[in-house]
Amino acid sequence: MDIRNRIEASLQRALEGALIDDAPPRLAAAVRHAVWPGGARVRPRLCLAVALACGDDDPLLADAAAAAIELLHCASLVHDDLPCFDNARLRRGRPSVHAAYGERLAVLSGDALIVLALQGLGAVAARAPQRLPAVWAAVTRGVSMPHGIVAGQAQECEPQVVLSDYQRAKTGALFVAATVAGAEAAGAPGAPWRALGACLGEAYQVADDIRDVVADPEALGKPVGQDVMHDRPSSARVHGLLDATRHFGELVDEAAASVPACPGRHQLQALVRAEGERLVPTALYADLLRQAA
Amino acid sequence: MDIRNRIEASLQRALEGALIDDAPPRLAAAVRHAVWPGGARVRPRLCLAVALACGDDDPLLADAAAAAIELLHCASLVHDDLPCFDNARLRRGRPSVHAAYGERLAVLSGDALIVLALQGLGAVAARAPQRLPAVWAAVTRGVSMPHGIVAGQAQECEPQVVLSDYQRAKTGALFVAATVAGAEAAGAPGAPWRALGACLGEAYQVADDIRDVVADPEALGKPVGQDVMHDRPSSARVHGLLDATRHFGELVDEAAASVPACPGRHQLQALVRAEGERLVPTALYADLLRQAA
Numbered sequence: 314m315d316i317r318n319r320i321e322a323s324l325q326r327a328l329e330g331a332l333i334d335d336a337p338p339r340l341a342a343a344v345r346h347a348v349w350p351g352g353a354r355v356r357p358r359l360c361l362a363v364a365l366a367c368g369d370d371d372p373l374l375a376d377a378a379a380a381a382i383e384l385l386h387c388a389s390l391v392h393d394d395l396p397c398f399d400n401a402r403l404r405r406g407r408p409s410v411h412a413a414y415g416e417r418l419a420v421l422s423g424d425a426l427i428v429l430a431l432q433g434l435g436a437v438a439a440r441a442p443q444r445l446p447a448v449w450a451a452v453t454r455g456v457s458m459p460h461g462i463v464a465g466q467a468q469e470c471e472p473q474v475v476l477s478d479y480q481r482a483k484t485g486a487l488f489v490a491a492t493v494a495g496a497e498a499a500g501a502p503g504a505p506w507r508a509l510g511a512c513l514g515e516a517y518q519v520a521d522d523i524r525d526v527v528a529d530p531e532a533l534g535k536p537v538g539q540d541v542m543h544d545r546p547s548s549a550r551v552h553g554l555l556d557a558t559r560h561f562g563e564l565v566d567e568a569a570a571s572v573p574a575c576p577g578r579h580q581l582q583a584l585v586r587a588e589g590e591r592l593v594p595t596a597l598y599a600d601l602l603r604q605a606a
Numbered sequence: 607m608d609i610r611n612r613i614e615a616s617l618q619r620a621l622e623g624a625l626i627d628d629a630p631p632r633l634a635a636a637v638r639h640a641v642w643p644g645g646a647r648v649r650p651r652l653c654l655a656v657a658l659a660c661g662d663d664d665p666l667l668a669d670a671a672a673a674a675i676e677l678l679h680c681a682s683l684v685h686d687d688l689p690c691f692d693n694a695r696l697r698r699g700r701p702s703v704h705a706a707y708g709e710r711l712a713v714l715s716g717d718a719l720i721v722l723a724l725q726g727l728g729a730v731a732a733r734a735p736q737r738l739p740a741v742w743a744a745v746t747r748g749v750s751m752p753h754g755i756v757a758g759q760a761q762e763c764e765p766q767v768v769l770s771d772y773q774r775a776k777t778g779a780l781f782v783a784a785t786v787a788g789a790e791a792a793g794a795p796g797a798p799w800r801a802l803g804a805c806l807g808e809a810y811q812v813a814d815d816i817r818d819v820v821a822d823p824e825a826l827g828k829p830v831g832q833d834v835m836h837d838r839p840s841s842a843r844v845h846g847l848l849d850a851t852r853h854f855g856e857l858v859d860e861a862a863a864s865v866p867a868c869p870g871r872h873q874l875q876a877l878v879r880a881e882g883e884r885l886v887p888t889a890l891y892a893d894l895l896r897q898a899a
Contacts, residue, residue, distance in 0.1 A: 332751070388717075416690040417763050436742065449728045458718050458721075459628040467710075
């Protein structure tokens, strides 16, 4: 089964016990809306790519970690879109959860997704007691306090924000969770995989900032200019577009170089470079250089 | 150590890794505000009382389950108080989290509490792989979909609500989690303990409805008349105060009778009756009978 199908199947498995006829129908619909159709599924793809590079000898555990990470990401998007945060009416090219189902069901479906993510992972990981503690720590740290995505989002409520701390927690933490949990699920030590997650997390954040300025809204599926509108810290605003694009390229290089020795090292490095090209084509940097000259 | 002290110590342990200097200070303050000073700590007291009645041979596991259940309860209160739900400015006699820290930190501190509850339980339960699956299932089902407290709260967003389903999920589910997890944490089968949790959950809900009508606001620490104001289903409104008070007494009797055979059966039954008296004094029923005559 290819990675995309594995992810969709594991998301189905994680939610099948919850989305039954007994569940409140509107809550079930809001949860489905938050999860399907998905975005790029970047974090679970990364998690499984690392597990595969490390031998993937317990695919069910890797799948459960990947599904948990994606569900936690979906939950964070639902809550980030709420009126009290970004007040975003669009997500992935259609109404956000609160726009479609109201604010109360947006709060509750986000809550349910957090619970279901961890509930499913804990249930599967209990089968693998030796690997459970490390996989569990990797995933929960990525979302929790003090350094996970909840803490990252909360930095927006602090009077002063250090840009790198903010991005590391808000975006990087779940990427680190993806690489470390992917390795640990396959029985490999997770610590050497932190750098890959951190570099890619920062690269995605920088790419998002760049695309917030240069992409067309149709292609992104959400309104552009959100960072400026909400006065959020943004690499593209702080460093300028050219610098941001150069920085992105360096992060992709750094990410590829950081891949630890493992059976699938070269394949994973190629994947990292291809993903970088998909996000911010190197042609954009060449264009910007020409414009700046 | 007495039960109260055990609970406070286990809550401290569950949050000590999160509330460090590195955490966003306002988020950490909002989480503290949601947890301390606590309310009656009814659910974790029940969980530990059952574990003790069953021999309590793994107190750290029972403590972790009790703490997780209380933190999930605190999270649900923070989110229930949000402007889009009850818009309650007071909780436990002081400002609710959103009144004190704003809506964004109320959403995020609730999210953080859900994560921290399950993160801590998973980490402790990993030490006890044989008991982990049953304890884990008990706690997560109590909060999750389709029948946990998140699903219960979501019933308020459905066009039609069956009162008993609503109360069973919104309140009863976490009481059932408390009794079943308390038993399983002590190595006893959890299923025979479901009835105690279900009866007490319903009894607390009925008591809450009664106290929403007859108690004085100072003693409750929150505004009374909330059910009428928000047009919520309420036993006291549906059945009248006298019937509700009679029903409460029956539920306490049923709860005491349901306690399964175990080393501490009589002590636990006495505790159940004392708690019933604390919530709705039998003198109230006598008063109401006199008034009705």
